[in-house]
Amino acid sequence: MVDLRQELLAVFDAEYRDHLRVIRDLLNTWCGTRQALAEIFRRMHSLKGAARAVEIPAVEEIAHAVENRLSTLMERGGTLDDADIAIISHALDDIDAIMEPAPPPDAAPDAGAGADGRAVAATPASEGAEAYVQVPVSRLDALSGAVHDLLGVAERHDRLWEKLSDLLRDMRALSHAPQRIHADPVAMFSRMTRRLMAIGREHELMTGQGDRALLRLGEEVHAISLVPAGTVFGSLAAMARRIAREHGGAQAQVEVRLRGMEVQAERRVMQALRDPVLHLLRNAIVHGHESRAQRLKAGKPEHQTITLTVTLTGVRLQVRVSDDGCGPDLKAIAARAVRQGMIHVDAPLDARQLLARVFEPGFSTRAHVDHLAGRGVGLSIVAEAARALHGTVAMEQGQPCGTVVTLTVPVSQRxxxxxxxxxxxxxxxxxxxxxxxxxxxxxxxxxxxxxxxxxxxxxPDTRDAPARDRDAQAxxxxxxxxxxxxxxxxxxxxxxxxxxxxxxxxxxxxxxxxxxxxxxxxxxxxxxxxxxxxxxxxxxxxxxxxxxxxxxxxxxxxxxxxxxxxxxxxRKGRGMDFAPAPPPQATPEARRAPLVLVVDDSITTRTLQKTILQAHGFDVMLAVDGEEALMLLLQSSRRVDVVVTDVEMPRMDGFALLAAIRADPRLADIPVVLMTSRDNDEEIRRGLEGGARAYITKQKFDQGELLATIRGLL
Missing domain, CATH: 2.40.50.180 (CheA-289, Domain 4)
Incomplete structure (x- = not known):
């Protein structure tokens, strides 16, 4: 029963997020129509039933109250007004608070308690359960079609193999009945050639079909992994409003605007950005706070406004958190950086360089520490998350006021x-x-x-400026x-x-x-x-x-x-001595580079060894296993100087290749280096007793050891 409940909670987690995302979108766009009212009612009714199924009565009660209000409104033939929108928005915030209690900024969340200490339903993520996503039926149909195309290629491959097997069988039959060839060898050869060419043409067509099917399948699988930004960031508005009340008191308010919540990206990328964005919202509230009098005096609205914007540019996802608060205090940042030894007191730094310092661990300009900020942890967590996603984070002064922080990461982590x-x-x-x-x-x-x-x-301001204006620039x-x-x-x-x-x-x-x-x-x-x-x-x-x-x-x-x-x-952050690389000197007769045969069934290891050796002046041949290596050794027009081979390979492994080389008088004096992940004394002894000149284990390998070994053998 425990496993079933966890599975139901995981399904509910995906369902309630989707319901809340759609309702918020409707409230922010075309909620004034009866169609929007009916859709919000339907979503709340479904959410109430789902909450009842997973036994979360607090969510069920909120959904039921909103459903009753909407039902009355629909019976009267009315539409949503500002009061209705505010009530529904607060209800969504309450549901978010129940399902996602805000953790302390520098501590892991307690799995069983909310921000106010009351018990809440554990979410699937907190219990280590599998996460679920909702996939449209049309997307499943497209995925099924891609799989069907790939199965068709597999069936075609089987038929092609049957034709090739028939041709091989006929060729073997001819080898046992040579008199049939003597009867009309030209006609016999012509028929065999036509059959082989037909197989080749079909193979080319099948390869193209297979490539297209795999490409389509990859695209459909990738599309399933995409989620709208609203499913991940939609609940952060409620959390920001709660943080504002914790910081400024029960009457404190903040307006959170969400933009681009329909933008889609990989779910794991969005999820990895969720906590960093929450840190940015908290930072905007705490560091951008101004009193009501200060804001009105500066001609700003009474309440602080924070805007979370998600955009997609090419293959990069950009998440921007901007506010209209007091903005970064560059003098305080510079003073703090000097006290922490990050910069020299007389160092000329511009705003961009100063603002890059705020992402250093332990950096904070707050004079006191509380449960929301002051330890200098939040922004360093944001920077570390950006680096982990192979992205960047930057802070700048807002125009005309406030602060803007932008996270930019690849849409796909691959x-x-x-x-x-x-x-x-x-x-x-x-x-x-x-x-x-x-x-x-x-x-x-x-x-x-x-x-x-x-x-x-x-x-940036002088590249295109007239020459007479450049002297006045920075x-x-x-x-x-x-x-x-x-x-x-x-x-x-x-x-x-x-x-x-x-x-x-x-x-x-x-x-x-x-x-x-x-x-x-x-x-x-x-x-x-x-x-x-x-x-x-x-x-x-x-x-x-x-x-x-x-x-x-x-x-x-x-x-x-x-x-x-x-x-x-x-190297102390300095430039290198200015010694331009000399141009290559031509010689009358260049000395022949030693030829190394690299044998490994892994294309990655094979190619990297080739790159390392070629970069250090060796010629390289490659083989995928012992059989191909032995053929190259016997047929190559150049004599191989050293063989570097893996041990574990299909068809003929490294030990068998070593034995074959030692058994052939033409190859016996070629030094062989065994390279493998096997690291026990028995295997090493077996290789050396078999005639290997060196044995390198991959766990302890570095390129210097390989180069030194080969040079020693030469």
């Missing part, structure tokens, strides 16, 4: 926009969210300060330049700036209000890519947390800007 740049043999992805400028700095325009190179950033802004290869290159990567055609290509990135220019060899393009977690062998997963595959066997290593800046700061 899809991000990156700038592709070349760094040696590697393709690097720099997240677009932190890129501030893209520059091409001529060599003679680079400023040298204390022996380190700096570039002059274009001022002073020029300098940014240090460092080579990206110094952080993501190999041990022998050049540390000088890559100068090409007399200029340096620089991507200026900004993290937490600090800017640095990273010099790259070449900028390729900006693309939106599907990112996979990076956990492959030899990869620095802290600096490179993600990999994308826009092209076959050419991965894009997506950099974490936070980790990149940490490593730059570890």
């Amino acid at each position: 899809q991000r926009t990156v700038l592709l740049v070349e760094n040696g043999e590697r393709m690097i992805g720099l997240p677009g969210r932190v890129i501030r400028h893209l520059l091409r700095v001529m060599r003679d325009e680079i400023r040298m300060i204390d022996g380190c190179p700096f570039a002059v950033l274009p001022h 002073p020029e802004e300098l940014v240090p330049i460092v080579p990206l290869s110094a952080f993501v290159g190999g041990d022998d990567a050049p540390v000088g700036l890559p100068v090409r055609s007399g200029a340096v290509t620089v991507a200026v990135m900004e993290v937490d209000g600090v800017s640095c220019g990273f010099a790259v060899e070449r900028m390729v393009e900006v693309r939106t890519l599907l990112i996979s977690d990076a956990s492959a062998v030899g990869l620095d997963s802290e600096l490179v947390p993600g990999i994308a595959w826009p092209r076959e066997d050419r991965p894009v290593f997506v950099i974490s800007p936070d980790r990149l800046f940490e490593r730059w700061r570890a």
